[in-house]
Amino acid sequence: MKTRRDFIKISALAAGGLAVLKPALSFSSGFFPDEEVPLDESEAQRTPTICEVCFWNCAAFAYKDRKGKVQKIIGNDIDLHSKGRLCPRGTGGPGMLYDKDRLKKPLLRVGKPGNQKFKEVSWEEALDFVAKKTREVGEKYGYESIALLDHGTTAHHFEHLFKSFGSDNTAEPAIAQCLGAREAGFINTYGAGIGSPEPTDLRNAKCLVLIGSHIGENMHNGIVQDMSTGLDRGMTVITVDPRFSTAASKSKFWLPIKPSTDIALLLAWMHVLIYEDLYDKDYIEQYAYGFDELKAHVRPFTPEWAYTKTDIPPQDIRKTAYEMAKAAPSVVIHPGRHTAWYGDDTQRTRAIAILNALLGAWGKKGGYYFPEKIRIPRFPHPKYPEPEWTWKDITKDKYKGAFTGVTNILIDASLPDTKLKHKIKAWYVVATNLIQSIPDQEKTKKALQNMEFVVVVDTMPTEITGYADVVLPECTYLERYDYLRTTRHKIPQVALRMPAVEPMYDTKPGWWISREIGLRLGLDKYFPWKDIEEVLDWQLKQVGSSLEEMKKVGVKSFEREEPLYLEDGEDYFFNTNTGKIELYSTDLDAMGYDPMPVYREHPQPEDGFYRLIYGRVPMHTFGRTINNPLLNELRDENHLWVNPKIAKLLDLKTGQEVWLRNQDGVVSTFPVKVRITERIRFDSVYLPHGFGQKNKKMGRAYGRGAADSEMITRVEIDDVTGGTGMRGNFVEILVEKPQKEEAES
Amino acid sequence: MRYAMAMDTKKCVGCGDCVVACQTENNVPLGYARDWIVEKVEGTYPSLNLELRSERCNHCENTPCVRTCPTGASHVIEGGIVKVTHDECIGCGACIQACPYEARYFHPDGYVDKCTFCDHRTSKGQDTACVAVCPTHSLTFGDLDDENSPISKLLRNRKWKTLAPEAGTKPNVYFLI
Ligand code: SF4
Ligand code: SF4
Ligand code: SF4
Numbered sequence: 057m058k059t060r061r062d063f064i065k066i067s068a069l070a071a072g073g074l075a076v077l078k079p080a081l082s083f084s085s086g087f088f089p090d091e092e093v094p095l096d097e098s099e100a101q102r103t104p105t106i107c108e109v110c111f112w113n114c115a116a117f118a119y120k121d122r123k124g125k126v127q128k129i130i131g132n133d134i135d136l137h138s139k140g141r142l143c144p145r146g147t148g149g150p151g152m153l154y155d156k157d158r159l160k161k162p163l164l165r166v167g168k169p170g171n172q173k174f175k176e177v178s179w180e181e182a183l184d185f186v187a188k189k190t191r192e193v194g195e196k197y198g199y200e201s202i203a204l205l206d207h208g209t210t211a212h213h214f215e216h217l218f219k220s221f222g223s224d225n226t227a228e229p230a231i232a233q234c235l236g237a238r239e240a241g242f243i244n245t246y247g248a249g250i251g252s253p254e255p256t257d258l259r260n261a262k263c264l265v266l267i268g269s270h271i272g273e274n275m276h277n278g279i280v281q282d283m284s285t286g287l288d289r290g291m292t293v294i295t296v297d298p299r300f301s302t303a304a305s306k307s308k309f310w311l312p313i314k315p316s317t318d319i320a321l322l323l324a325w326m327h328v329l330i331y332e333d334l335y336d337k338d339y340i341e342q343y344a345y346g347f348d349e350l351k352a353h354v355r356p357f358t359p360e361w362a363y364t365k366t367d368i369p370p371q372d373i374r375k376t377a378y379e380m381a382k383a384a385p386s387v388v389i390h391p392g393r394h395t396a397w398y399g400d401d402t403q404r405t406r407a408i409a410i411l412n413a414l415l416g417a418w419g420k421k422g423g424y425y426f427p428e429k430i431r432i433p434r435f436p437h438p439k440y441p442e443p444e445w446t447w448k449d450i451t452k453d454k455y456k457g458a459f460t461g462v463t464n465i466l467i468d469a470s471l472p473d474t475k476l477k478h479k480i481k482a483w484y485v486v487a488t489n490l491i492q493s494i495p496d497q498e499k500t501k502k503a504l505q506n507m508e509f510v511v512v513v514d515t516m517p518t519e520i521t522g523y524a525d526v527v528l529p530e531c532t533y534l535e536r537y538d539y540l541r542t543t544r545h546k547i548p549q550v551a552l553r554m555p556a557v558e559p560m561y562d563t564k565p566g567w568w569i570s571r572e573i574g575l576r577l578g579l580d581k582y583f584p585w586k587d588i589e590e591v592l593d594w595q596l597k598q599v600g601s602s603l604e605e606m607k608k609v610g611v612k613s614f615e616r617e618e619p620l621y622l623e624d625g626e627d628y629f630f631n632t633n634t635g636k637i638e639l640y641s642t643d644l645d646a647m648g649y650d651p652m653p654v655y656r657e658h659p660q661p662e663d664g665f666y667r668l669i670y671g672r673v674p675m676h677t678f679g680r681t682i683n684n685p686l687l688n689e690l691r692d693e694n695h696l697w698v699n700p701k702i703a704k705l706l707d708l709k710t711g712q713e714v715w716l717r718n719q720d721g722v723v724s725t726f727p728v729k730v731r732i733t734e735r736i737r738f739d740s741v742y743l744p745h746g747f748g749q750k751n752k753k754m755g756r757a758y759g760r761g762a763a764d765s766e767m768i769t770r771v772e773i774d775d776v777t778g779g780t781g782m783r784g785n786f787v788e789i790l791v792e793k794p795q796k797e798e799a800e801s
Numbered sequence: 802m803r804y805a806m807a808m809d810t811k812k813c814v815g816c817g818d819c820v821v822a823c824q825t826e827n828n829v830p831l832g833y834a835r836d837w838i839v840e841k842v843e844g845t846y847p848s849l850n851l852e853l854r855s856e857r858c859n860h861c862e863n864t865p866c867v868r869t870c871p872t873g874a875s876h877v878i879e880g881g882i883v884k885v886t887h888d889e890c891i892g893c894g895a896c897i898q899a900c901p902y903e904a905r906y907f908h909p910d911g912y913v914d915k916c917t918f919c920d921h922r923t924s925k926g927q928d929t930a931c932v933a934v935c936p937t938h939s940l941t942f943g944d945l946d947d948e949n950s951p952i953s954k955l956l957r958n959r960k961w962k963t964l965a966p967e968a969g970t971k972p973n974v975y976f977l978i
Contacts, residue, residue, distance in 0.1 A: 128825040130934075141936045144818035150825060272814030277936060284812045284937035300842075302814045305851035312847040674816035685831055686824060690817040699846065734846045 060505050061165070062172040063522040104610030105129065106541050106553040107138075108209055108533035109145040109152065110677040111230065111252065112277050113541055114138030115611045116146065118534055118556035126150050126534055126556050135611045136278065136545045137253060143275035144675045144690065151686030152515070152532050153560070157755050159517055159529035160561035174527070179564065179572075182526055187576030189509040189525070190221070193482040199223045200443045201481040203466045207488035209538045209553075210513065210530060210566035214486050217570040220582035224446040225480065227461030229493040236779040238395040240457045241405025244641045246418060247631030251427065251544055256388045258282035260422035263292045263383035265376075267318055267408065269392040272302035274672045276393065292383065294376050296321065299669060299697070299742055300735035309376050315667050315740055315783065316398050316658035317366040322407035323655055324362035325377045327354045329414045334381035336416030343628065344413055346640025346652075353652045365655065384415040386422025396779040398658050399772030402457055406641065407653040413637045419622035426621070430548040430614045432540060433598050435591045437582045450476040455778035456647040462778040463494055464771070470503035482509040486566070487530070489518035492679045492746070495768040495782050513569060516683065517753040529563045536565035537588045540595060548614040550599070552592070552606040649776055658772075658784060660739070665719065665786035666702070667740040670764035679746035682757035694761035695731035697742035698789070703732040706789055715790040716743075718767045723794045725750060728762035730789075741787065743767075803945040804880040804918055805973040806932070807955045808855055813939040815840055815853040819931035823857075826919065826930035833906050835916040836931055852978075855931070855940065858883060858904035858916035859964065859972030866896035866905065874912075880944070881973060882920050887912045901968040918942070945973075 102117040107129070115135035121127045129149045131138035138146070162182035163174040177185075193202055199222040204214055207228050215226055239249035258264060259282050271283055283303075287293070293307040296318065304310040313321060329335040330351050340347050359370035366373075380387050389411045395401050417423030447461035450469050455462065470480040483504075490500055504510060504523045512524035521527045530536075534556045541551040559565065567588045574583050585591050593603035601612055622628055629635050633642045645651035661667050675690040676682055682692070696716070698708060708714065713727035726748045736742045747761030772781035815838045823835050836857035843850045860883050867875045867883060874889035875896050885896075885905075890912035897905045897913060908914040919929035923942065927933070932940040943952035956975055963972040 127828075128822075141934055142818070143936055144816045144821045147818055147821040147825065147934055272816070272937075275814075275816055275936070280814065280816075280936050281938075284814075284939070287812055288938075300846070300849045300851065302851070302853070305849070305853075306811070306814075310847065310849075674814060675821075686821055689824075689831055689834075690820060733842060734844065734849055735842060735851070737846065 060169060061510070061523050061525070062169060103554055103556040104132065104552050104607065105534060105556060106209075106538070106551055107142060107146040107149060109149055109681060110275075111208065112137055112143075113209070114142055114146055114277055115541070115551040116142055117610060118149075120556060124557065126153055132551075132610045134613065135551060136543060136547060136549055138277055139281055141277070141281065143277045143280070145275065145677055145681055145687060146277070148675070148681070148684055148686035149534065151684035152681070153534045153557070155516070155684055157517065157683055157753055158515055158532075158561065158563070159521070159527060160563065161529060162562070163524075163527040165525045179562070182528060183569075183572050183576060185526055186511050186528070186573055189482065189511075190573065191577060193508050194221060197479070197481045198444060200225060200445050201479060202484065203227070203470070203480045203482070204484045204486065205229070205463055205466065205488060205490060206484070206486035207493070209533070210487045212539050213566045213570040214484060214513070216582070217574050217579075218484075219440040220574055220579045221577055222441040222443045224443050225461060225466060227447065227463040227466050229463045229488055229490070231460055232463045232494070232778065232780045233396045233782070234394045236396065236458070236460075236462065236777040237401030237774050238391045238393075238405040240402040240459065240777045242391065242409045243459065244402070244457070244632075244644055245406055245409035245413065245638055250391050253278050253543075253545065254391060254393070255425050255427040255544070256282075256390060257386075257422050257425045258286050258291070258388060261286055261291055261383070261386050261388050262422060263294065263380055263387040265294045265296070265380065265387070265389040266303050266307075267296045267390070267392060268397070269390050270297065270301040270303050270671055272306070273674055274393065275674045292379050294379060298737045298740055299671075301671075309372070309379070311368050311372060311376065312737060314365070314367040315669065315737075316660075317655075319400065319404050319407055319653055319655045320357070320362045320365035321368060321373065322404070322411060323354050323357035323653065324359045324373050325380070325411055326350070326407070326414060327357045328359060328374055328377035329381060329411075330354060334377065335414040336384055338625070339385070339416035340414065342625065343630070343637050345632075345634040345636035345638050345642075350410065350639040350652055357655070380415055383422075385417045385420035387415050387417050388412070388423055389415075389417070396774060396781045397783040399774055399781040399784070400656060401774040401779055401781055402776035403650060403653040406644075410639050410653070413639060418637065419628065421621050425546060426618060427544040427546065428548050428616050428618065429542050429544040430550055430599060432542055432550065432595045435585060435594055437584060440582075445478050450478050451778060455774075455776060457644070457649070457776035458778050463490075464773075464780050465778055467494065467500060467503045470506055471499070472502070472506045481507065483507050484511050484513070485520055485524070486513045487515075489514075489520045489679060491519035492749070492763065492765045495765060495771045495780055497766060498769075513566065515563070516680070517751055518679070519749065519751045522751060528569055529561070530566050530569065531559035531563035535559040535563070537567065537592065538565075540592060546620060547616060549611055550596070550601070550606070550614070551611045552603075554607060644776070661786040665788055667783070668716075668718070668764060668767055668785045668787050669736075669740050669742045669783065670745045671742065672746075673744045676746050679749055679757070682746055682749060682760070683754045685756065688756045692756060692760055694728060694744040694747035696728045696762070696789070697731050697733050697736040699736050699738045700732050700734060701738050703730070706791070708732065708789070708791070712791070715794055716762055716767055716787040717790055717794070718769060719786045720769045722767060722769050723790070724748065724762040724766055726759045726762055727793070741789070802880040803973070804860065804882055804923065805943065805945045805952055805975065806918070806929075807941040807952050807961070807975045807977055809939040809941075809977040810852050810854055811977060812937045813853040813855055814937055816936065818934050818936060819855045819940065822930045822934035823916075827917070829914070830909055833908070833914070835914070854976060856902070856904075856964070857931075857974065859902055859970065859974045860916075860918055862971035862973065863969060865899040865901070865968075865970060869895040869899040871895065878920065880923075882918045883915075884917055884920065885913050885915060887914070901965050901970060
């Protein structure tokens with residue numbers, strides 16, 4: 057294929073460096089060979105930081121040894137996200153800082169197609185190039201045609217740059233695949249989304265219901281801690297999952313559901329609560345709209361009916377409904393976090409929202425509390441220019457419920473044959489490996505080839521860097537300032553991240569990179585400050601603190617303004633059309649969607665195929681941490697979970713290497729080892745996400761295990777938000793190495 | 802003073818935070834560990850039971866490792882903590898053979914190393930690094946001679962087991978079940 061952009065292996069550059077394949081060899085002795093004894097905390101220098109190993113953003117202190125190396129990171133005791141305890145990934149943060157495979161210098165693509173490579177260049181040259189290209193594309197096609205595909209804290213700096221030059225075409229994979237559907241589901245019910253961290257009052261809940269949410273394998277720190285506290289208090293946990301997850305193993309009730317039938321179960325629970333008179337009548341009467349419609353709607357959905365869909369015995373559906381009712385209103389049907397599954401995801405999360413309402417849990421102690429955050433003014437700058445078109449103009453015609461840019465739609469707009477009315481011509485990819493984080497890799501690659509210009513900003517040589525025209529190496533969170541974290545929580549808090557050490561190699565912080573590009577584009581008036589310290593100090597002074605104070609404490613709490621919960625019978629206006637909790641959604645109705653959730657059948661695997669269920673391991677954040685030497689030690693590859701019955705049928709042994717082939721004939725690049733376990737249903741296989749990476753420069757991650765994202769070629773689009781449902785993929789297990797072309801790099 | 806640890810298998814999620822925290826606290830070389838996670842699954846789908854344990858040296862009362870050590874490098878200190886004096890250790894490995902729990906490893910610098918119950922912290926009244934980090938509060942460190950210590954209370958109120966009791970080592974790490 058003739059391409060504009062060859063995939064470039066960054067490894068080709070590593071001057072004299074061998075790809076380190078064996079983790080234990082990459083450091084001769086201790087992780088910090090200079091320091092033999094444990095660090096004496098009283099002597100150590102500590103710097104406030106905010107963990108960036110995942111989006112939970114726990115506040116912590118980084119401790120340096122006498123030689124100035126970050127040896128350990130410990131949670132900040134007063135921080136509500138971490139309560140003084142980081143998760144394994146956060147504790148392993150030094151591994152990210154000292155990972156020798158990091159991006160070290162700006163790289164520029166040179167040469168003719170078919171014979172391209174990266175050349176190390178100065179920041180001057182790299183930034184001049186980015187600015188020149190941005191201006192070229194902007195003047196030719198309009199700045200709106202430049203898209204920002206981003207993730208994490210660095211995203212904020214680039215969003216500011218984008219708004220300054222007049223593009224609002226920004227999207228995070230986190231929305232399309234994770235939060236989008238759930239936010240839409242709750243907005244259409246309560247007039248308010250869930251947000252992050254989720255305002256679930258698990259410390260006071262008597263019952264927690266998890267639907268496909270594997271807390272404990274996803275280490276969303278605050279929730280993991282809260283759930284554990286709940287278990288101590290005797291909270292009943294009900295887990296719905298086709299897999300015996302860690303959370304399932306802690307639950308009083310585990311409902312091993314047939315995949316894709318969750319809405320049937322949710323409707324049956326509503327049926328039991330309503331027809332057995334177990335719902336919160338006063339609450340519903342006072343706050344809800346459309347109860348009679350809902351009652352009529354769920355009438356046929358008895359537990360007996362649901363049994364035929366879900367494989368869950370009717371008595372178990374009733375028993376668990378009674379548990380919830382007994383605990384109400386101190387009950388949380390958890391909204392989940394990765395909610396794009398089967399294409400009817402807004403409707404499923406709507407069903408969850410409705411169930412919470414029937415139990416009277418929203419706004420109640422032990423249910424959902426009202427989070428509050430401190431409003432810190434932005435550093436003054438002139439008004440942003442008004443873009444001529446935005447993501448809305450290419451999204452809202454079809455996905456009327458979308459409330460922010462959706463990555464896959466911006467990718468659609470980037471394809472050569474796009475039917476959308478506006479086109480994307482260039483990408484800034486910031487801190488997200490789109491190859492792994494967005495399904496349908498072939499489409500992403502096709503879009504990449506069609507771009508006039510692609511710049512990638514990241515700390516690691518992830519797969520996406522191989523498609524960039526220019527790669528800008530960002531320093532890690534331990535080497536930089538960022539904007540303040542203003543938490544939405546039980547108590548408003550502000551937290552500071554500051555550099556614990558100077559940036560290593562030739563790396564730079566995101567705020568600096570975006571500003572330098574802005575200045576080169578003549579956008580000086582949007583960056584009317586010298587450095588970010590000036591911005592932070594000014595912002596902190598507006599709320600009675602200062603950078604100096606925050607450097608000492610790291611986290612500061614403020615008073616709440618409104619109560620945490622609703623009083624019994626208190627008047628409350630919900631931000632919906634009716635001012636009430638909409639059991640019957642007037643907005644969805646008006647947009648032409650089902651006003652109440654409807655169960656629809658989804659395709660099931662054919663003979664010889666198994667549904668691919670993917671998930672997380674607690675020591676990794678997607679694919680981003682697999683190469684971290686400390687975390688790689690804990691888990692350096694994934695395994696394919698197979699039920700013993702299937703193993704017998706296919707004559708598989710634990711530890712045997714197999715390949716996967718999906719319904720579209722796509723074969724996994726790398727083999728994966730089998731793990732035979734009763735913990736997975738017979739009609740599904742389970743593959744932890746993030747492994748099987750293809751960039752050789754990621755020495756510890758390359759080729760270890762198989763990538764679920766590679767197998768996800770059938771994407772079920774959520775009809776309300778445009779989110780990318782990925783659970784409708786089926787795989788065959790191949791015991792022989794399939795004949796095919798060589799891996800990409 | 803009788804130091805011990807309780808490990809709550811009902812709450813542990815097997816995240817490995819205790820392993821990483823030990824690694825960064827005690828500068829344990831990559832590829833080695835003083836603590837580790839064990840996962841045990843029983844039953845058939847859907848009647849299953851999963852036990853997750855964070856294991857380490859049991860700081861036994863009856864110490865086969867100390868008894869077999871020819872140099873006296875392996876020894877017991879205040880509170881019953883079993884330690885190895887690195888520069889007295891000749892790396893013969895007798896203790897590694899003697900320990901029924903595989904709690905000891907050869908440090909690449911030529912001596913045997915293991916969990917110290919973070920005595921550099923606990924002697925100052927701090928928790929061990931693994932106890933202090935565990936996000937699910939599954940680990941509790943304390944003094945069994947103090948009836949009112951949280952660990953004494955836990956062991957009074959909860960069912961527990963120790964590992965390989967038949968080995969007669971009288972372990973001081975208790976697994977709450
Ligand atoms: S949950 Fe873990 S990885 Fe995420 S921010 Fe907190 S400590 Fe870091
Ligand atoms: S840190 Fe706690 S929850 Fe995690 S594996 Fe260790 S003991 Fe278990
Ligand atoms: S007590 Fe200290 S040395 Fe022992 S496993 Fe825990 S952290 Fe490691």
